[in-house]
Amino acid sequence: NLPLVEPNYNLTEEQNKALNSIISAFDERGYRNILLFGVTGSGKTEVYIRSIQYAIEKGKSVIFMVPEISLTPQMIENVQSRIGNKVLVYHSKMKSIDRLNSWLAARNKEAVVVIGPRSAVFAPVKNLGLIIVDEEHEPSYKSEKSPRINAVEVAQMRAKINNIPIILGSATPSIEHYFYAQKGRYFICTMKNRINKNLPEVLIVDMKKEILEGNRSIFSRLLLSEINNNLKKGEQVLLFLNRRGYSPIVICRECGYVFMCKNCSISLTYHKEGYLRCHYCGYKEEYRGVCAKCNSKYVRQYGSGTQKIEEEIKAYFKDARVLRMDSDTTSKKDATEQIVKKFREKEADILIGTQMIAKGLHFPDLTLVGVIDADILLNMPDFRSRERTFQLLTQVAGRSGREKPGRVIIQTFNPEDYSIVFASKHDYESFYAQEIKLRKMMEYPPYSFVVNFVVVSRDQNMAKRGIEHVYAILKEYEKENDMKIYGPSENPIFKVENQYRYHILVKFKRAGQMISIANLIKERYNYNNASLIIDVNPLDTL
Structure with missing residues (x-):
């Protein structure tokens, strides 16, 4: 029962237009997909909250879906400060009794907001009036285990059954959803400007040139220089690498043996604590530093994970306070919230992490983002690899300069690839135009x-x-x-x-x-x- 806090600023013209469109769709009481396409920092969250307030005032409940449990605490805080005790949380990491209480409250109360990831779509709310899906493009909405549902599609079906609108929000909409909006099947609300008017400047570093010019470090000279400048100014840095552990490959230099998982056709990742782990099945074995095939001691780790980035950053910047956020550091209860809180309250200068730090988080003093290796997703043998690369780069770049001028440095061996070039220009439309041509030619979704x-x-x-x-x-x-x-x-x-x-x-x-x-x-x-x-x-x- 904390006092409710209303912001002391007015909506931008774009926010107002989007909110009015949503309210009109709500009042018409019909099923409609509304694609809220707004650049990072354009104020989508404020549009969500005011839409929720309107639905609650009309006696309706709302389901508000976020892609990651790590994003839930910040969103709860934002919504609860404005809506109060009508906010319920529902996700798999809650204690069973807390989850049951949320489930029962959703079923018994009249007008509530249920916030959570994928499973929140099944909340048994009364008088459902609106569904919001934040970061609708995120792959985490799709279950990789039976029954392999896509929670966005389930949310759309639930909206259709209840004859209500559904908001699909993103700075980087899925190719299929943007295609449907272009064809008139979805209503689109566009917010092209940040609240502070300034998108961060993005610089691409060609790592091939760095190597040719004698720099063998994981970090480009530009990135190290910019980190140093940021630390001198007392501003924060985010370093993104979508690979946890210390090194992804361990090889014997005598016979060429690669340490592989005994259960999977995938290499074992070396972790600094002295073990090798498979990130697919969880298999773990002690690291002895001796080849399992020829007993040679000439064994070496190749490649970099977040642990190695953390170690090297601490060696370069000895006085910097460094936090790491990946699934190794967030396995304990409330660990994610504690890391986010520490960084927001400036108890750390540099945050290193995987994709869980790439989206939805807002840090006022974060003015530099470094993407250590932009090519990890790009090299996947999958037709969505460029879409994923563009989305992830755009989302992580969007963490920079949300309240002060910001910069982003992308390190890559493929500086001419269109997904990286258009991400550096914050240009979704040009990326979409290029990608949709390929999809049509190859007959991939949305053309099949x-x-x-x-x-x-x-x-x-x-x-x-x-x-x-x-x-x-x-x-x-x-x-x-x-x-x-x-x-x-x-x-x-x-x-x-x-x-x-x-x-x-x-x-x-x-x-x-x-x-x-x-x-x-x-x-x-x-x-x-x-x-x-x-x-x-x-x-x-x-």
Whole structure:
């Protein structure tokens, strides 16, 4: 029952226009997708909060979805200070009793706001009047385990059933959603200007040139110089690398042996605490510094993770106070909130982290962002790799200069790639124009509907036979359906958790055909020793 706090500023013209459009859609009491496309720092959160206030005043409940649990505390704080005790939190890291209490309160109270990640979409609220999906493009809304739902699609269906509007907010909308907005299927509200009018300046550093000019460090000379300048001014720095651990690869220099997970076809990551870990299945073994194949001691770690960045930054800037935020440092209860709070209250100068620091967080004194390696996602064998790269770079760049002029330095070996070039210019429309051409040419979504049929088994031959069975069924229906079959083949990551994986990717022209064929495969597949996974509209095919 804290006193409610209303901000002492007026909405911008763009915010007002967006809010009025949302209120009109709410008052019309019909199902509508509203794409709130606003650059980072344009004030989307304020539009969300005022939309919630309007719905609550009208006696309606709201479901407010955020992509990560790490974003929930800051959003709760923002909403609770304005809405009060009508705010309920629901996510998987809560204690069972707290989750139950939130569930019961959602079911029994008249007008509430439920805030949470994916699972919040199922909150049993009364009088649902509005659904908000923040960072609608985020892959974390898609479940990687059965039933493999996409919570954004579930939210859209729930809005349709209840005949209410749904707001899909993002600075970097998914290609499919922006395509639908361009075609008039979604209503679009655009906010192109930051509240402070200044997007950060973005500089691209070609790391090939750095190496040719004798710099073998993880950090470019420009980035080190800018960090030093920031520290002198008493301003904060964020360093982003989407890879945790110390080094992702450990190799024997005598025989070339790579330390691999015994359960997965993936290299083990070295962690500074003296162990090797698989980031897919969690397998862990002690690091002895001796080759398991030839017993040589000439073993070396290659590549960099967040632990190594932290160590090297502390060596370069001995007086700087450094925090690290990744899934290794946030595994304990409330650890995420504590790290965010410390950094916001300026108890640290430099924050190093993975994608959990790339979005949704607001730090007034953060004026420099460094992207250590922009190429990690770009090199993934997946048709969405450029979209993911553009989104992640734009989102992490958006943390800089939200209240003071900011700068962003992107380190890359691919400085001409259009996803990196357009991210550096904050130019979503140009990126979209280039990407949609490729999607059309290659017949990828939104120009098709994709299903990934994956067969997994501990027995490689059984997995192979299973996928051949799926292929035979698909070939039966290929001529009478407008579909293209790619495969069968080994998954890019062939073995995970001791399960061998083969897949077939199928593109359909019509959603109805996709659903009927997927159901047919499900009904006719009968290999007991090899499990079939049917992933509709997969967010990756690894």
